[in-house]
Amino acid sequence: MRVTVIDYKAGNLTSVLKALRHLGAEAEVTDGDLSMVESAERLVLPGVGHFAATERLDATGLTPAIRAAIARGVPFLGICVGMQWLYAGSTEAPNQSGLCHFTDGCTHFAESTEKVPHVGWNSLEVKRGSCLLAGVEPGEYVYFTHSYKAPVTDDTAATTYYIEPFAAAVERGNVMGVQFHPEKSGATGLKILRNFLEWKAEATAC
């Protein structure tokens, strides 16, 4: 299947493309060609680094194109900053709005004696009914690297605990996001990416 990966200059895409192609997907990259988003069958929004980088999505007109694709039912996966962008925004860049697909905003980890960023392999507590995380057993490990995190809400598909519980994955219908890096999370990560590639609207609860 064909996957369109959106490049908004927030880090390196090589690993994400490599993982998608390893799973047999035909992965193409767009950095502002709106027609590619308009004709996309599946969309992936990766991203590392600063939330402010998402400003480029607005500047290039990608934001309304992505919103329209989501409304059309195109399966969408945000990774790391790409997931955070699905919320209202982030205190990392208070003047930059997110997509507001999910309520609330992303915030920095609370003050504690633990190190921030949260870097390394941590475990997932998967909630029932997640299509994205189908087949992921409780306690499976995935790789994180981030300082800001999304709140736990009704749309949270999995939580992880570091300093406090936060949303490791979010899912509502065709819109999915992961705070961790599935492309760097070994067999568990590849299973999650495969679930995304095989996601179907007509599937009943997973």
Next chain:
Amino acid sequence: MLTKRIIACLDVHAGRVVKGVKFIDIIDAGDPATQAARHAREGADEIVLLDITATHEGRQTLLDTVRRTARELFVPFAVGGGIRSADDAAQVFEAGADKVSVNSAALADPMLIDAIGRSFGAQAVVVAIDARRDPNAADPVRDAQVFVQGGRKPAGRRVIEWAREAEDRGAGEILLTSMDSDGMRTGFDCELTAAVSEAVGIPVIASGGAGTVAHFVDVFGRGKADAALAASIFHFGVSSARSLKEELAAAGISVRLPC
């Protein structure tokens, strides 16, 4: 729960993995791509490839090696050795690395850390520090000195001060190698690792001196390390990262298992 990471390190020379004690008696230890895949399969949480010669002529060989190694590797992959500019880093990322490790070039031009971090994110920049205790200082650990050229030449910086500057400039992790312990197999320098780990808010990877499983237990406990590098993990009686982690788990250290 966030786990302690075991990082498998491959020293690469002219496109081949090499093994040796302090670069003496270097023996060929196979193809980097094959070795990296094996370590990942056998439970390593991350792979580091260090180009130990890093000559200008070897640049293309390194990029080819990185490309081949990254192709089937789905755990974090860092590359170090000879990265002197943001352009060098960009080529290594393009070839498939997730992180670059910078050492002497960052000491010569600390702005290199800012530049790579700005383009690729802090999580992509590991600052490697080769450290020696300063036996003449009032506090040999807190006044430990940074060394360059494989530990031969002092850089004129204190380890803790340099680690803090690296963090301020946007480094995502510190890879701390104790030159006093390196190759000795008498254990990590836990005092120095703890001093650096407490001085910065970013993860510290301990390196140098591993000889037994107990050394890893020690550096994760007393040494407050977030990760530990195992360069010659199979030289001291553990057959794989998995078996090392199983022993660590039995000793009460949180590690990624099954893996």
